Amino acid sequence: MNVAVLYSGGKDSSLIAIILKKMGxxxxxxxxxxxxxxxxxxxxxxxxxxxxxxxxxxxxREILEKGVDMIVKDNFPNNGIDYIHKEVIKNLSDFEYDIIADGTRRDDRVPKLTKNEIRSLEDRKNVQYINLDGFGYKTIDLIANKFFEFKKEKSNRENSDYEVEIRYLIDERGFKSCEIFPEHYQTRVVGFKNR
Amino acid sequence: MNVAVLYSGGKDSSLIAIILKKMGxxxxxxxxxxxxxxxxxxxxxxxxxxxxxxxxxxxxREILEKGVDMIVKDNFPNNGIDYIHKEVIKNLSDFEYDIIADGTRRDDRVPKLTKNEIRSLEDRKNVQYINLDGFGYKTIDLIANKFFEFKKEKSNRENSDYEVEIRYLIDERGFKSCEIFPEHYQTRVVGFKNR
Structure with a gap:
């Protein structure tokens, strides 16, 4: 079984990776x-x-460019991030993976595949897609804190989600990414606890 | 941590139980x-x-009676089953559980708590609710087949979901449960594989 997890180094995608590992x-x-x-x-x-x-x-790079077009036009990141994520999953599903997973959870609004998009992806590409939609942030924090050591980092550089390259491209185009993405801290997983 | 899984003996609720166990x-x-x-x-x-x-x-018994009222009126089980499940979760949330889980999955239509119902439950009762909404039936079958031995059984007796007592009550009232619930087979978990 070939299993892929879209991974940012954050707690959500680390948790779905651990669940899959524990499932064999x-x-x-x-x-x-x-x-x-x-x-x-x-x-x-x-x-x-x-x-x-x-x-x-x-x-x-075209995928990111299109996403940033949307973000700059909207002056708001959600549609662009959603677009980029769906393009990424579409691309990933062309590889030989049996299961594609990501760390999107119940209370995430974007990026998020709808049930119809998931059904269509699974049927067209003969792949299974899973995420953390059954879990809210409280439960994810609870379990992630059991397993992982974290480091808190500013969201603009020491991080691997789409946002980092999106910010670069926005600034490259002469807009101010800090006005579209308020600066925030993110936790990055740096190892297991108690091992 | 006090964790409760609403459990029927089927593969879905067995899987969420195993996931929770593997999460510590x-x-x-x-x-x-x-x-x-x-x-x-x-x-x-x-x-x-x-x-x-x-x-x-x-x-x-009143909860079941009300659910069966709805099922007989609709001549269709979905609303009644959904009602019963939500009453059960409401009752369970009055006990001292930190996490309440069930085996509802992405492709289940009922019973199913909406995101608003989950948020309301979690906020009012200071409880965390989780389910298998991130997983489709193919992935659940795949993982369940790795872990569990099954027995296939007719859905009308050797089974522990709401349907069994609903059927009894419908028949007790002089209606024909077999006309509302088509007979089908269900798999019941009877142990671990490879242990």
Whole structure:
């Protein structure tokens, strides 16, 4: 069984990876990069700290450009991030994975695949898609705190989600990413607790 | 941490129980009974076969009666089953559980708590609710087949979901439960594989 987890190094995607491992799979942790900035390094270090295989998936910069078009037009990140995530999953489903997973959870609004989009993906691509939709943030925090050591980091650099390259591209175009994405802290997984 | 899983002995509720166990919890498996028929026995045996603590939760027959009112009126089970499930969760949330889980999955239409109902439950009762909404039936079958031995049984007796007592009550009222619930087979978990 070939299992892929879209991985940012954060607690959500680390948790779905651990669930899959405990269910007897050997998931590969995948971080996507669009060639703008080497934002995959934190995710790579997190994956290594947990003993998972890490894969860097390089996708066409065009996807990020289109997402940023939407974000700049909306002056709000949600539609653009959602677009990028769905393109990433579409691309990933062309590889030979039996299961594709991500760490989206019940209280995430974007990125989020609708049930129809999931059904369509599974049927067209003969793949199974799973996420953390059954879990709220409180339960995810509770379980993640049992398993993982964290480091708190500013969201603009030491992090591997789409936001980092999106910010770069927005600034490159002469807009101010800090006005669209308020600065916030994110926790990155840096290893297991109690092992 | 006090963790309760609403448990029927089927693969879905067995899987969420195993996930919780692998996440370091010691969930209690709970089957609800309304005093109409001892439908909890199969779930009790399944729970024992997996080494979990089993709790029989006896609730007011009135809940089942109201659910059956709806089913007979609709000549269709969905609304009544949904009503019963939500009443059960409401009752369970009055006990001292930190987490309440059930085996409802992505492709279940009923019973199913909406996101607003979950948020309201979690806020009002200071409890965390989780389910298998992130998983489709293919992935659940795949994982359940890794872990569990099954027995296929007719859905009308050797089973512990709400349907058994609902059927009894419908028949008791002089209606034909077999016309509302088409007979089908269900798999019951009877132990672990490879152990």
């Amino acid at each position: 799979f050997n998931p590969k942790l995948i971080n996507v990069n669009f060639g703008i900035f080497k934002s995959y390094l934190p995710a790579m270090r997190s994956a290594e700290s947990l003993g998972f295989d890490f894969i860097l998936l390089e996708l066409d | 919890f010691n969930p209690k498996l709970i089957n609800v009974n309304f005093g109409i028929f001892k439908s909890y026995l199969p779930a009790m045996r399944s729970a024992e076969s997996l080494g979990f603590d089993f709790i029989l939760l006896e609730l007011d």
